[in-house]
Amino acid sequence: MAYRSHNVGRPHEDTYRAALLRAAEIHGGVGPLAKRLRAPAAYVARWLDGQDAMPGTIFLRVVDMLIEGTKRPDPTATSRGLGTP
Secondary structure, eight states, X not given: OOOOOSSTTOTHHHHHHHHHHHHHHHHTSHHHHHHHHTSOHXXXXXXXXXXXXXXXXXXXXXXXXXXXXXXXXXXXXXXXXTTOO
C-alpha cells in the first residue's frame, strides 16, 4: 500500500508548517516570529493554519532560524550527565 499525503501535489506543506510551528515555539509565538521573518503576523498565522501556502523564501528563513537555534549553547549542558549539581 502506497503512502498518500492529504496534500497531494504539495507534500512539502506539512514540513513547512512543522518547521514554522517549531520556530514560533522557539521565538515566543506568531508576533515575535513574524517580526523576525519580516512578514505580517496575519500571513504567518495563515501559513500555520494551512490556509495559505508559505513561500519557499520564507521557509528558507525559518530553516536558517532553526539552525541558528541549534548552534546556541545549552546552559544546562555543562552539568547534565556529569554528576555535578
